[in-house]
Amino acid sequence: MLLSASLPGMEANAQVSSAPAAAAITLTDARGRAVQLAAPPQRIVSLLPSLAESVCALGACTRIVGVDRYTTWPPALAHLPRLGGNLEPNIEAVLALRPDVVLISVASRAIGRLEALGLKVIALEPRTHAEVHGVLRTLATMLALPQGAEPVWARMEQGLAEAARAMPAQARGQRVYFEASRGPFAAGENSFIGETLARLGLVNIVPAALGPFPRLNPEYVVRADPDLLMGGVRSLGESREPYPGWSALRAMQSGRICRFAGAEADLVIRPGPRIAEAAMAMARCVQKVYP
Template sequence: MKSVLRACAAALMLAATALAAAAPAIVITDGRGATVRLDRPPQRIVSLLPSLAESVCALGACDRIVGVDRYTVWPPSLQHLPRLGGGLDPQIEAVVALRPDVVLVTVASRAIQRLEALGLKVIALEPRTHDEVHSTLRTLGTMLAIPAAQGADPIWARIQQGLAQAAQAMPARARGQRVFFDASRGPVAAGEKSFIGETLSRLGLVNIVPEALGPFPRLNPEYVVRADPDLLMGGERSLGESGVPYPGWSALRAVQAGRVCRFAGAQADLMIRPGPRLAEAAMVMANCVQRLYP
């Protein structure tokens, strides 16, 4: 009987090996336009961009992530993993030591060529709009061998539902108000076509930074003074405690009226993550606006 069981087990292993060998390779075109070929879905993933780690986890593959960049904080289950430096300049030796099947990076990373030269598979993605968040989820689903209909598309449908709920939570008198979102010190604006700008539009707000200036343009602070928005938004690191991080901003009508949404800590991180928590960020924005426009 034991010999029969051993024979069956061996046959199953051979069949599984044959199926794996027969499975078609996974071919992905990343954000650089580069083609990346994987023989099988990766089981060891290094993510060097927070939104990509969040997306992999949303797709149900959190357990495949073996290392992250220093800024990845969600979900909490990733916090015990090795920290591999910044996304732009990761600790190459530490990445290699983890023996990843694939490394996920931002398109702007300076480490891509070196990682590839060391024989690692690198997929560079950098979603900047809502549509690109959706397409990134689909790309990662393809990488993980999860059909879009079972992974990316249901996640995207839930995001859309959450965005609609956040829009419904907006006070009527705030609709049409002109807003400036300071995405980073500079100021670096969240333009109309950025994922943040598109969220603001879904909430019924009017962005003072038009699409023509790009998703995240660096502006002269005087631009904001001249535009004089009704509402100011941004992280505490860029806006500071008073909302007056630049000369002349104390005269802004938003500052004068106390209409400043200043996001700190986890909420500030949430605002700049173009991933599966878009709707959660939108609701945080809507809740702040509710307080400012009672």
């Protein structure tokens, strides 16, 4: 993902004494598309939860005026208009908010329609830790934050290190399967979830060659027979066998299953500024199943 920005020098505004005008900003989003903003946006619509979380982590929550229906954090956004799903948002509702910029998933089918209406659209969708860092840097530049994204990233790195230290010694090197969503869709080695698992000292049974979030045949997991299962309750179920044949898995038989529910289920599958918190949630569960 190419992430670049230029901040031209500020010019004097002859109409308002000698006060400097706001600097124009040019960003390149995940499509490789250059997006030009006349000034740092004051009215932001976010149509992807991780992007809203990132803007808030950078201290600009008050600039967000609308979000998609899946955005649940932070609580400060709870009162904002809900604009539908992130793939097919309510275009009229977005337009009515008069946003300076719309942050959106690369996969959204609404990008072309929003741009045709004259809206500025920045498409970003991180899949790795490095891309999460890059998105934070892009958003910090968009917001014209003098401190940039590095303080936020440094706290995230510190939190990841703390989560790794919290892992039980006997769990290190254990083979894990993480189900990102029902299908089963797995979190592979080269996804942000896979990278978090590696930071925790776990070994992913889904290699990078299969892609970040491949759809697997459930039999693949049976053959791999991981020591530990992780995923949301919606995927793995409360207690039942998630897929035929999985009752024979050593993880199922030993009860080494981390099922995340509610807000925690959202936390562990979102590639944003709360990756370290997700890592700690994983570590807490591993502590319970590897006492």
